[in-house]
Amino acid sequence: RKEVEQDPGPFNVPEGATVAFNCTYSNSASQSFFWYRQDCRKEPKLLMSVYSSGNEDGRFTAQLNRASQYISLLIRDSKLSDSATYLCVVNRGFKTIFGAGTRLFVKA
Amino acid sequence: GAVVSQHPSWVICKSGTSVKIECRSLDFQATTMFWYRQFPKQSLMLMATSNEGSKATYEQGVEKDKFLINHASLTLSTLTVTSAHPEDSSFYICSARESTEASEKLFFGSGTQLSVL
Numbered sequence: 001r002k003e004v005e006q007d008p009g010p011f012n013v014p015e016g017a018t019v020a021f022n023c024t025y026s027n028s029a030s031q032s033f034f035w036y037r038q039d040c041r042k043e044p045k046l047l048m049s050v051y052s053s054g055n056e057d058g059r060f061t062a063q064l065n066r067a068s069q070y071i072s073l074l075i076r077d078s079k080l081s082d083s084a085t086y087l088c089v090v091n092r093g094f095k096t097i098f099g100a101g102t103r104l105f106v107k108a
Numbered sequence: 109g110a111v112v113s114q115h116p117s118w119v120i121c122k123s124g125t126s127v128k129i130e131c132r133s134l135d136f137q138a139t140t141m142f143w144y145r146q147f148p149k150q151s152l153m154l155m156a157t158s159n160e161g162s163k164a165t166y167e168q169g170v171e172k173d174k175f176l177i178n179h180a181s182l183t184l185s186t187l188t189v190t191s192a193h194p195e196d197s198s199f200y201i202c203s204a205r206e207s208t209e210a211s212e213k214l215f216f217g218s219g220t221q222l223s224v225l
Contacts, residue, residue, distance in 0.1 A: 032212060043114075043201050043216035044152070087151065089214070094140060096205075096214055100151040 003027055003097050006088050010103035017078045021102050023071040023088030030097075033064055035073045036087040038101065044087055047073075078106045111135055112204050114217025121192055122225055128188045129220045131202030137182035138204035142214075143175070146199045158185040192224045 006023045013019050025033075036044040048055065050062040050071050061074040071088055083106045088099035111134040119127050131141055139160045144152040156177055157165045164177035176188040185204075189196055201219040205212060 034214075041199065041219070041221065043219050045216070046213060049213075091212065094157065096142065096154070096203075098152045098154075 001026060002100070004088055004090050004099040006086075006099035007102045008100070010105055012105045012107065013078055015078055015080060015106055015108055017106075018074065018076045019078055019104065020075075021073045021086055021088075021104075023073075023099055025069050025071070025088075025090045025097075027090075027092055028069065030069075030090045030092045032091040033071050034089040034091075035060075035062055035071075036089055036098075038085045038087055040085075044089075044098075047086070075104075078104075080106050080108060082106050112138075112202065112215045112217045114202050114220060116220060117218060118221040118223070120223045120225065123193050124191055126188055126190045127192055127222060128186055129200055129202070129222075131185045131187070131204070131217050133183045133204045133206075133215075136204075136206045138185075138206070139182060140205050141179060141185040142203045142205075143177060143185075143187050144201045144203070146201060146219075152201065155187075160185075189222065192222070194224045197222055197224045 004025050033050040035047040037047045038044040048057050050064045052064050054063045059076045063072045085101040085103045087101045090097045113132045115130045141158040143155045146152050154167050155170045158177045158179040160179045166172045179185040202217040203214050
């Protein structure tokens, strides 16, 4: 079993839809959590950090449940430009562990 | 924000040659940098952790004699793919961790697409 697991996708949604991604991590010693976005053949870019209290950045909302070892990302009012792969990322000590990513396609 | 520069962006080389990829943190010091490999439609796979002034730590299954890592300064790490073969063709990305009192973030280089003929 992988240390960080994500919905495999792909998610195909129309513009304006709300879409949710899930992620689970297996090591309870994990300390910090992030969502990154990666476009094809580009480097991942930090989308947002994830906190237990939940945090929101515009159309994006991230949640962390430490008890369930579960992380989520909600995208509201999807735009064509949101099409990308979303990576769930976990820091544990000096290690950074990436989920396999969930591909999102937003269509007109 | 912090910037990590990776060079070159793409390389095409003949089988058997060696290729060096550079990763620089431009506006912060990075005692630790990371090297990843990504095959098409797959996630990033950590190859090794590069520590300034000491030997790199390689992940299981990564040949340290084939993928030479040097982290000679706080702003530069290099990955050399020695005697490259077609199966080494991949997208290689570096990252550097910026640690402050408030947060710890990972910044990525723009990646190097290596094609070995």
